[in-house]
Amino acid sequence: MEENKKLVTILIPAYNEEEVLPMLYERLLKLIDGLPKYNFEILFVNDGSTDKTLELIKEMRKTDSRVCYVNLSRNFGKEIAMIAGFDYVRGDCMINIDADLQDPPELIPEMLKYWEEGYDDVYAKRKSRKGESPLKKLTSWGYYRVLQSMTNIKIQTDTGDFRLLDRRCVEAIRQMRESQRYTKGLYSWIGYNKKEILYDRDPRAAGKTKWNYRKLANLSIDGITSFTTAPLRWAALIGMLVSLLGFIYMVVIIARTLIYGIDVPGYASIMVIILFLGGLQLIFLGVIGEYLGRAFYETKHRPLYFIDSYNEQRETNIR
Ligand code: UDP
Ligand code: MG
Numbered sequence: 001m002e003e004n005k006k007l008v009t010i011l012i013p014a015y016n017e018e019e020v021l022p023m024l025y026e027r028l029l030k031l032i033d034g035l036p037k038y039n040f041e042i043l044f045v046n047d048g049s050t051d052k053t054l055e056l057i058k059e060m061r062k063t064d065s066r067v068c069y070v071n072l073s074r075n076f077g078k079e080i081a082m083i084a085g086f087d088y089v090r091g092d093c094m095i096n097i098d099a100d101l102q103d104p105p106e107l108i109p110e111m112l113k114y115w116e117e118g119y120d121d122v123y124a125k126r127k128s129r130k131g132e133s134p135l136k137k138l139t140s141w142g143y144y145r146v147l148q149s150m151t152n153i154k155i156q157t158d159t160g161d162f163r164l165l166d167r168r169c170v171e172a173i174r175q176m177r178e179s180q181r182y183t184k185g186l187y188s189w190i191g192y193n194k195k196e197i198l199y200d201r202d203p204r205a206a207g208k209t210k211w212n213y214r215k216l217a218n219l220s221i222d223g224i225t226s227f228t229t230a231p232l233r234w235a236a237l238i239g240m241l242v243s244l245l246g247f248i249y250m251v252v253i254i255a256r257t258l259i260y261g262i263d264v265p266g267y268a269s270i271m272v273i274i275l276f277l278g279g280l281q282l283i284f285l286g287v288i289g290e291y292l293g294r295a296f297y298e299t300k301h302r303p304l305y306f307i308d309s310y311n312e313q314r315e316t317n318i319r
Helices: 021-033 053-063 078-088 105-116 134-149 166-173 185-190 213-225 231-260 266-300
Strands: 006-014 038-046 066-072 092-097 123-129 161-165 195-200 307-310
Touching: 006 021, 006 078, 006 105, 021 038, 021 105, 038 053, 038 078, 053 066, 066 078, 078 092, 078 166, 078 185, 092 105, 092 166, 105 123, 105 161, 105 185, 105 195, 123 185, 123 307, 134 213, 161 166, 161 185, 166 185, 213 231, 213 266
Parallel strands: 006 038, 006 092, 038 066, 123 195
Antiparallel strands: 066 307, 092 161, 123 161
16 A cells, blocks of 8 residues: 555445445446555445355455455444444545445546545435336435425435545544434534535346335334434424314313203214324324334443454454
8 A cells, every 4th residue: 555645445335245246346446446546445344244245355355455344243234334334444535335336436536526625525416216116216205305394404315325425524423323323314414515416326236125115114214213303392283283172172062061051962073082182192102102212222322233353353342
């Protein structure tokens, strides 16, 4: 490694990606060859893969000392795999990229250009999403709008984790050790100079997505509950609204009883009101429970992950 050149880390979380890794590596090599101005570190986080992912990475490292890896003790999920990677990044800046080539590495020179101009967070925004179902597109569109309506911080739409971060952004994110992570939100939260570049998102080059609707739904809920307590406030506001309506209705009933006498039939209306209010109470108990559950996990203060090894080195502790 030559001194006086800046070090750029390419961070790649990988979980069962044996099919795409060779392709990815080839594309990265081509790219790196075109950028002699920088030193590179290709940092893989092996997130408990059960296939040959780790072997392939070790193979690469044998011939290419720029390849480094963090091997986690089990599968922790992408969000945790990323913070583990952040902890081991050595570069002056870092580019986070998915293993499946959905994020074209060819965008990296442009990202580096903006970084040199002084931007701290250069993120790639999708113009299109090839190979994704209309339902996934629609839900993701709707979700970002809902999330934005609940918070003052500007949420970046159609943006994933594909971005360049300056060292100081990496350090900022490393300080946020919450266990229920929603890293997309954290990028917005830390601030700094942001620059957007547009690209077409490709379909996965090979292998299968690890996401399903259950995982996505969980991530969406994490997104909201880790970012804002707006749902709790809504609960209070809706509660107030309902009690106001209840009060008006009470006045109406009392007045009617005074004027027309007692009016016995009323079973249907009572049932409807009881069921409606009961349902509403259960929903909001669920919302409160969601926040309480998160508080429960955070108060345990467990380490976010354990690593098995960093490169050839056997590890017993995290950084
Ligand atoms: N990933 C990971 N741990 C997991 C699931 C995924 O490290 O438990 C990695 C995966 O190897 C890939 C990236 O996260 O590099 C994005 O995963 P995927 O392509 O399955 O998600 P999608 O693009 O469908 O959102
Ligand atoms: Mg993908």
